[in-house]
Amino acid sequence: MIQTDNCADGEVCEGYSEVLELVHEINKKFEKMQRRGIQEDLTPAQYLLLRQLWETDSLQFKDLAIACNCSRSTVTGVVDTMEKKGLVKRVAHPKDRRSTLVKLTKKGKELKESTPSLDSLTNNCCQGIDSDELRILTILLKRLSSSLTV
Template sequence: MSEEETPECFENSCKPEKIVDVFTLINALNKKYEKLQRDYIQELALTPTQHFILSQLWESDGQQFKELAEKCGCSRSTITGVVDTMEKKKIVIRALHPSDRRSLLVKLTEKGKNLKDITPPLESIVNGCCPEINQEEMKKLGELLQKLLNSLKF
């Protein structure tokens, strides 16, 4: 099965009964979301991770590598590589932390700040893609997924 395909059961209206079905469904949803995100940021010549870092910096400019790695769910070395690429594109810079000279911050350049003005929030695109799900159902789904995540033991 290719990355873009999902099991036929989940394209229709299958009701998962086993935990493995739930995880397969979550995986299929994630793949569709990643495709939507890739299509959305493709014209900006950004990867999903670069876009995520930009989103974090638009909210709060000047973050440490460690903070970005935690928020992104990536290793610090991965973030370092992504930031290297973003520096080459001149959308971020590394700056010394004002109170800790051993630490570096990732900060937006003017070009990085300007990208926010031409980039509608991903949320506005995602919100329009699921008209069949109301706010109450979305809240319940979020609660159930959080419960599932918290209950995983391995």
């Protein structure tokens, strides 16, 4: 539910349901676009984790969860699948025996070369929106995101 100065407590503001529907629709279209642009057997969640690992080679589960804005249990499930595909492996943390790192395998590293960057997947999504409009949209979406109560 969105709370703003223009809404009574507990009331969903008129127009916000349309905004939320549009955000949901955009998200679904973006996921479809990602699926077409990345490897067919790679989900958007797996791609997101790979992008993080391509930058650092290995991360702790908690750091992956933070970077991907998802729960540790979600990361665990995604990593399980990626491990079966031979893209990542679990290794003991060199300085903390209680912690496990997710590390790219050779196959996971090689996938970077054959997978287009997120920029190349999204370069057409903002056609018709100039840089000022995009900046304003970003500000408004951040404000919308921070106003959502979870």
